[in-house]
Amino acid sequence: MGKTGEILVLFLFLFLVLVFAPSQAFYLPGVAPRDFQKGDELQVKVNKLSSTKTQLPYDYYFLEYCKPSKIMNNAENLGEVLRGDRIENSIYAFKMRRDESCKVGCRTKLTQEAAKNFKEKIDDEYRVNMILDNLPVAVPRQRRDGSQAPTYDHGFRVGYKKDDKYYINNHLSFKVMYHKDPETEDARIVGFEVIPSSIKHEFSEWDDKNPKVSTCNPNTKIIPGSHTPQEVAADTYVVFSYDVSFQPSEIKWASRWDTYLLMNDDQIHWFSIINSLMIVLFLSGMVAMIMMRTLYKDIANYNQLDNQDEAQEETGWKLVHGDVFRPPVNYGLLCVYVGTGVQFFGMTLVTMIFALLGFLSPSNRGGLMTAMVLLWVFMGLFAGYASSRLYRMFKGTEWKKITLKTAFLFPGIVFAVFFVLNALIWGEKSSGAVPFGTMFALVLLWFGISVPLVFAGSYFGFKKPAIEDPVKTNKIPRQVPEQAWYMQPAFSILIGGILPFGAVFIELFFILTSIWLNQFYYIFGFLFLVFIILLITCAEITIVLCYFQLCSEDYNWWWRAYLTAGSSALYLFAYAVFYFFTKLEITKVVSGIFYFGYMLIASYSFFVLTGTIGFYACFWFVRKIYSSVKID
Template identity: 35%
Template sequence: MAIGGEWHVVVLLLLCTAFPAVRSDASDHKFKVGDPVPLYANKVGPFHNPSETYRYFDLPFCSPGNVKDKSEALGEVLNGDRLVSAPYKLDFLADKESEVICKKHLSKEEVAVFRSAVAKDYYFQMYYDDLPIWGFLGKVDKEGKADPSEYKYHLFKHLHFEIFYNKDRVIEINARTDPNALVDLTDDKEVDVEFVFSAKWKETNIEFDKRMEKYSHSSSLPRHLEIHWFSIINSCVTVLLLTGFLATILMRVLKNDFVKYAHDEEAADDQEETGWKYIHGDVFRFPKYKSLFAAALGSGTQLFTLTTFIFLLALVGVFYPYNRGALFTALVVIYALTSGIAGYTASSFYCQLEGTNWVRNLLLSGGLFCGPLFLTFCFLNTVAIAYHATAALPFGTIVVIFLIWALVTSPLLVLGGIAGKNSKAEFQAPVRTTKYPREIPPLPWYRSTVPQMAMAGFLPFSAIYIELYYIFASVWGHRIYTIYSILFIVFIILLIVTAFITVALTYFQLAAEDHEWWWRSFLCGGSTGLFIYSYCLYYYYARSDMSGFMQTSFFFGYMACVCYAFFLMLGAVGFRAALFFVRHIYRSIKCE
């Protein structure tokens, strides 16, 4: 009981720190006239490279003497947030008219730094009472100039804040720059700059509880909703066509097979069997590399559970716009807490396949997804460190993640594996397996694994590709995605199409007397992940303006991990559907 109590304490602590409310120093967000409202500068970076962000004061801005780092949760650090106290002083209901922050003398080197930032279209991000603020650092004057060497580079020096309030709460804030207050950075010469800001307070009737709704309006515009619903209709048509196709197979072809086999058993026992019944003695022969297969099934099942929980949290409103780091925190914590599912599923199925080295299977289950993810992280974190970007995780955060893995993920994986090993479940095969396998007849090229995977992945991908653009534009851009209900419907359609197409291809494989369907069904189910990665290439080169080694590495590195996760998850779904189908058809006939 003591051990169980300790585990409850660990889980409780994790859950308490998993979804911290995004709070300011004023915990209730209520202020009196003249009260200081927390304003934090977050980061700067190229607008088209969302992963390449730097600390605000990495640029030679006016730095207040008492710069304070804001304490951040795990998810905020993973998101690349590095909040520090901003130089602007915006007290509640205190209008300001062109107040000078500081007078700064920019050296030639500092002018070059700012010019490079303006040339790369740098933006800044701040938070005022947890409301996001954006703005650009400057502008490039290209008008009438064909030669880039003739461009003019200007830095904005006046920032005006427009703040809306309702009674004693801040509701909305906008920041705009004065187009006439510019500093010429074109030449390599020293410049004196006066950084100025002003503020204007306005009253509004918007309730405090609805102040974040404006950030989700862009994804709820009629034009965007129309595209989302078109995506769902397209997916539903795909499902209906595939369902009708499979219904034809199951209701006509299989029914005819059952009638024929029943007639053959009554009329002529010596008649030669053909088709899928002919291989009844081999269809449940255990696959090669059973330990790897069970580990892949366990990892895929865990990732499916993780995705389901993420959707549930999204549907109840946890991931509202600019709830900084909530998604990353949820991914880390839920993955850690669901590792027991991977251990149980892999170990239980491995023992059903008469495997003996369950410890090796458990280690394989734990490293099948975490291993490639860890190697990718090590490489990308090294790149971020070399760039001095905020995407580089501090040593303390890495220690926290390691402790979560060591104290939660690994023990739950082992406990799940022990429970799976002791479950004593037996593999339910409706027919006996012969001692020696039958030889698989020569098959045409299009019945081999790779063409079958291409066919299996295309239909599920076609059902989701319209929605993919909005997801990519949100994750790898600045578009806000909040229509999680539509995304959940698309996800359900993806699962259905994956299961159905895998069942159809498994039937055709068995009808061709190819009994090695285990790995084929998993690979065909997971092949959608390969199509998604192919879409990554299209999105990067045709739909985005991302550039540079760091951004390219982050995009293709982390998307490879995401697509690999989809491969394992959908592979597990495809295999489970195929296993259910194969058991059903062989249970419906009598086999010697």
């Protein structure tokens, strides 16, 4: 228990450093800081339209908004494309530190189709996302608890509905915060806010080159709610306008994301960590009791019996020493899943390390997903090595077939589900549909890099000498005695998954909220500690149940070890169902399929990860105890 306690103290110290260290140290910017002088051009870029009710993003220009003379797409990275981001230029342009009271953008006539699209997006509570100097636009709002601390909504609403009439937010009041260098005239942008409003602009004659609108001119100060709102209707002209104000700020450039990020309740995170630590301490106590008392006592008794003529009176786990290393049914498939789990574990661990170092902070848009995909591809080397090493231990000979399954089984299932979901999203004309070029790039990464690396790892793994068992396996398998009801495979497997899920379920709430409610997830210090706790929990619960199983003279532990920890994925999916019905307001069938499809992929991945952790823990434990006793 002493060593376990020391490890827990070490992780707790690491956690405190990661959580409370200054943001500048761990949230390295996704882009280099830019210095602007007074009068420099600032170009607002537009991103997708997003909704938590449908989960289907759309291109900004899907609606009849003002278009620049030439629409130019930003070169998005792989993660941005997979997230549905579509970053383009817009008509909104400012001069640094020069306020403008009211500026007309354009006039557009709503067709029947355009009016219908606006109404649908207002019904589904779509929000418009914009970007200035890599900062997302935010709408300030009052906290529910009445606190004066600033809090924001991400993006502004397309419009609103009142008395069965639809109104469009066609006027935007931008506020740009900047931090000025005290020694020079240079300044850096540290905040980007907007207050949307609906105004029915009035004009007599329209001139595209020099529009004259009586409700909007350089001397007009627009006050939200003081004008007649602009209704959405077919064959109606809508004038889009905006104003901008610049405000100096004490916030430094390195801390400009803090306002966006510090919206979650850290007390709940603390509760999550304490809850998880209690589970780990409880399990650690059980494992320590088994290892230090029961096992040592067992080993001492067994070794003492070998010195007498009472060896034939063996009972408990030593009795099955001749069968405990017998290859299980479908051991090839087990090798495939273990190899895939090693690949997933390597990807998760390295991704979290990068996130802790700040390379995958929210300012690096799409970086997290890009890193996960690329790391998955390159971790194929370890997947092939792990699966072939285990297969060689089982004295298997068809290593190429196992390698093919390792390279194609898990990615193939995930890609098939992903392809079906993408086809459904494409049918909805959503920007969340992955383009053909990106789909081709993903297949190229899979077949061109991942598969060869799996084969390379498998080749080197199979060339190494086979892992020797600490005891010999009998030629004739021993009959397993009838087990008590609580030691039946189905029951013990389902029980085993509860504690690993219990260690992470509170943090899971924050992860699901960041994914499905368009919130930023940034507390990677908490996440890393929860990940370590998950590893320890999976290992310890599998060892405890494996020991009870062997004491019941049931030697079929290989698959059960994998499934015991892996069954936590069932609880994860059940929680996803609970979250869907209690926290989300999804009504569309396609959106529901989209949600459950991706949560099915997430649960399957969690099964592979936790199952592999449990398997290796049990594998080490069984080899350790059977190498500690004398066997005739």
